[in-house]
Amino acid sequence: MNINSMKVAIRPMSTTQALDLGMAMARHWFVPLWKIWLGMALPIYVLVYIIGVIIGLFFDMSFEESIGTFGTYLAFLFWWLKPFYEKPMIAWLGEALFSEPPAVKDTVKNGWRNGKLYAFTLLIKKRLSLKRQLILPILMLEKPDKAQFKARLQVLSRGQGSGLGWHTTLMVNIEFILSLAAVLLIWQLVPTGLVKAQTLFTILESAPFWTEMISGALYFLVVSIVAPFFVAGGFAVYLTKRCLLEGWDVELIFKDLGQRYIAAQSNPLTELASPIAVAASSASISANNSTVNNADSSFAATANRHLNNVTFQPQATRNDFSPDNNKRSPL
Numbered sequence: 001m002n003i004n005s006m007k008v009a010i011r012p013m014s015t016t017q018a019l020d021l022g023m024a025m026a027r028h029w030f031v032p033l034w035k036i037w038l039g040m041a042l043p044i045y046v047l048v049y050i051i052g053v054i055i056g057l058f059f060d061m062s063f064e065e066s067i068g069t070f071g072t073y074l075a076f077l078f079w080w081l082k083p084f085y086e087k088p089m090i091a092w093l094g095e096a097l098f099s100e101p102p103a104v105k106d107t108v109k110n111g112w113r114n115g116k117l118y119a120f121t122l123l124i125k126k127r128l129s130l131k132r133q134l135i136l137p138i139l140m141l142e143k144p145d146k147a148q149f150k151a152r153l154q155v156l157s158r159g160q161g162s163g164l165g166w167h168t169t170l171m172v173n174i175e176f177i178l179s180l181a182a183v184l185l186i187w188q189l190v191p192t193g194l195v196k197a198q199t200l201f202t203i204l205e206s207a208p209f210w211t212e213m214i215s216g217a218l219y220f221l222v223v224s225i226v227a228p229f230f231v232a233g234g235f236a237v238y239l240t241k242r243c244l245l246e247g248w249d250v251e252l253i254f255k256d257l258g259q260r261y262i263a264a265q266s267n268p269l270t271e272l273a274s275p276i277a278v279a280a281s282s283a284s285i286s287a288n289n290s291t292v293n294n295a296d297s298s299f300a301a302t303a304n305r306h307l308n309n310v311t312f313q314p315q316a317t318r319n320d321f322s323p324d325n326n327k328r329s330p331l
Contacts, residue, residue: 007097012244015163015237022236026228029096032104033089033228039108040085041078045220048074071212075219082223083122083132087111089231090140097239121149130165131157133234141238156241164237171230175222182218 013021026033052074055061061069088111095102118139126135131153138144138152157164242248 008239010239010243010248013240015160018237018240019163019167019233021240022233023229025093025097025236026232029093029101029232030228032092032096032101033231034224035104036088036092036107036111037085037224037227039104040088040111041220041224044081044085045078048078071216075216078220080123080127082227083127083136084115084119086136086227086231087114087117087122087140089228090136090235093232093235094137094141130168131160131234133168133230134160134164134238135234136231137235137238155245156238160237160241164234167233168230171226175219175226178222178225179215179219182222183215186214186218 008021008025052070055070088107091110092102092104092107121139122132122135126132129135134156135153138149138156142148142152144152
């Protein structure tokens with residue numbers, strides 16, 4: 001990682017601040033991350049439905065019956081493979097942050113080519129971990145062995161508190177809320193003549209074929225929208241923790257100071273700029289002082305000349321309390 005070319009002003013942050021940085025990264029790079037997820041998940045989604053058809057043919061069932069019977073198990077299989085879709089997203093973020101973003105097509109190809117990489121850890125050993133968004137960058141960017149991975153996960157997880165667990169819980173609830181909202185929206189748009197007197201709950205309870213297809217497509221769409229924010233949040237936590245442990249921010253500050261010093265030494269005009277500026281400011285101050293002194297001396301001479309021309313004449317004073325003054329105020 002070349003931290004000099006990093007596109008984010010990284011510094012030590014708390015877990016919540018790092019997750020907020022991840023949200024900003026996901027918004028900035030949402031389109032390529034979404035395309036990568038689609039390139040990995042869409043073939044699996046189609047394959048799951050094909051497996052449902054094959055199972056139906058094996059048990060002498062129609063496509064509608066097989067989807068209605070095994071739809072829950074197939075959806076669970078698609079959900080279980082989510083780490084497989086997320087691995088290429090981490091690899092793309094790592095290259096996009098420190099260098100030029102790679103092509104989405106190449107990233108998807110590499111994702112399928114390296115599908116077996118850390119498959120046991122992500123799909124079995126750590127599949128239900130609430131820190132999966134932190135495990136992904138450790139595995140995909142550092143590529144540690146088993147002992148190194150355990151030690152590295154302990155170090156990077158230290159001090160995170162329950163932030164990662166709450167982030168995972170929040171993303172899961174957002175998926176559920178958006179899926180339910182999408183189903184209710186579709187239900188409101190369906191003409192009442194098509195569903196007769198049935199309610200939404202009776203239709204979901206009977207689970208006809210078209211409801212299975214629509215709910216599956218809506219869930220796929222919702223998960224594809226949430227996935228970039230989940231992955232980018234864990235990636236940002238990973239970066240900020242490494243910044244704290246390895247002092248990336250301090251290193252960047254000293255490198256910037258060194259570059260500025262080298263630029264000042266290599267340009268002779270920069271060395272002459274300071275004395276010239278000091279001399280110019282001193283000359284300006286001296287000129288201002290001389291102008292003020294001249295103005296003061298001119299004002300003093302004018303004042304003395306006027307004072308010499310003034311003569312004072314004594315005036316008779318009036319004593320209001322003399323005996324001759326018998327007038328009193330009417331008050």
